[in-house]
Amino acid sequence: MNFLIINGVNLNLTGKREKDVYGGASLEEINEKIAAFAAKNGNKVDFYQSNIEGELVDKLHEAYLKGGYDGILLNAGAYSHYSYALRDAIAAIDVPVVEVHMSNVHARESFRHTSVLSEVCKGVVCGFGAGSYIAALVGLQDALNDL
Ligand code: DQA
Numbered sequence: 001m002n003f004l005i006i007n008g009v010n011l012n013l014t015g016k017r018e019k020d021v022y023g024g025a026s027l028e029e030i031n032e033k034i035a036a037f038a039a040k041n042g043n044k045v046d047f048y049q050s051n052i053e054g055e056l057v058d059k060l061h062e063a064y065l066k067g068g069y070d071g072i073l074l075n076a077g078a079y080s081h082y083s084y085a086l087r088d089a090i091a092a093i094d095v096p097v098v099e100v101h102m103s104n105v106h107a108r109e110s111f112r113h114t115s116v117l118s119e120v121c122k123g124v125v126c127g128f129g130a131g132s133y134i135a136a137l138v139g140l141q142d143a144l145n146d147l
Contacts, residue, residue: 001042001070001141004063005034005133007049008056008076008086014102021103023129030130037134043141053079057089064093071122071140073133075100080115091120096144098136101126 007027010017015026025033031047038045046069048059056076063069074097079086090097097120104127105112118124122143125136 001044001144002068003038003043003045003071003073003137003140004059004069005031005045005047005073006056006059006075007047008074008079009051009053010077011075012049012051021108023102025130030133033130034133034137038137041141043137045137053083053085057085060086060089060093060097064095069095070144071095072097073100073136073140074098074117074121075102075133076117080105080117081111082116084116087116087120090117096122096140098122098140099124100132100136102129102132103127 011027014022014030015024027049035045050056050059056079060072063072072095076083076086080099099115099117099121123139125132125139128135
């Protein structure tokens with residue numbers, strides 16, 4: 001299967017910012033780990049990161065309009081908590097999206113307890129660091145295989 005992994009605002013600084021929360025691995029290192037895991041299971045993954053809300057919306061549209069992806073993992077960062085534009089984009093596309101967070105957002109500040117994306121996502125994974133992406137990939141693949 002083919003998956004697209006989208007990281008949003010501030011995720012480019014992973015490994016440099018708030019290491020106690022997000023760990024010391026860079027986004028590139030995390031992506032390498034995900035790609036290796038995906039390849040072991042015969043899957044292919046593409047990666048995209050942007051800090052710009054509209055570019056994330058465009059990428060979701062593109063994934064739908066061009067086709068080729070069985071599913072998408074989206075860590076929208078802080079946009080998860082208030083971006084109705086991203087929510088509408090997820091609802092608009094016919095590709096399943098899993099919401100991912102590295103940290104356990106429910107154990108943090110109250111503004112992080114709300115996600116405006118969850119309701120239109122296939123599932124949500126949070127709290128396992130880089131492992132959240134791996135868990136989301138496994139869950140999405142199994143769901144697509146109807147396991
Ligand atoms: C995050 C959690 C968000 O609340 C935060 O704004 C982020 C990262 C996570 O991966 O844990 O930037 O999405």
